[in-house]
Amino acid sequence: MTRMMLDMDIEPSGDVDADFVAMMVPHHQGAIDMAVAVLRHGRNPQIRRLAQEIIVTQQEEIAAMRLAVRQTLPPSGPSPTQVPSVRCNDSQPSTTMEP
Numbered sequence: 001m002t003r004m005m006l007d008m009d010i011e012p013s014g015d016v017d018a019d020f021v022a023m024m025v026p027h028h029q030g031a032i033d034m035a036v037a038v039l040r041h042g043r044n045p046q047i048r049r050l051a052q053e054i055i056v057t058q059q060e061e062i063a064a065m066r067l068a069v070r071q072t073l074p075p076s077g078p079s080p081t082q083v084p085s086v087r088c089n090d091s092q093p094s095t096t097m098e099p
Contacts, residue, residue: 003026003030004026004027004029004030004033007025007026007029008023008026008027010022010023017068017069018069020065021065021066021068021069021071024061024062024065025062025065025066028058028059028061028062029058029062031054031058032054032055032058032059034051035050035051035052035054035055035058036051036055038051039051039052039055
């Protein structure tokens with residue numbers, strides 16, 4: 001949360017569109033980071049599914065905003081949803097939850 005808030009604190013450029021994107025990208029990235037934490041440590045299947053959806057939609061919105069102000073997109077990396085799920089009890093094997 002602290003990183004997100006610091007990254008959202010920008011010096012206004014005079015270009016409202018660019019400033020909007022500069023503040024919204026860290027805001028959306030903060031949502032992605034929180035959702036990844038849920039996938040790594042959460043146990044509630046409904047919340048985990050919501051977290052997966054948040055990751056996908058927030059990534060799409062970041063890309064759309066950057067393209068709208070003609071910013072280049074960063075290179076693609078591994079999907080943050082490809083993290084091992086938490087074992088609910090020791091009698092069941094752990095599985096990976098794919099999108």
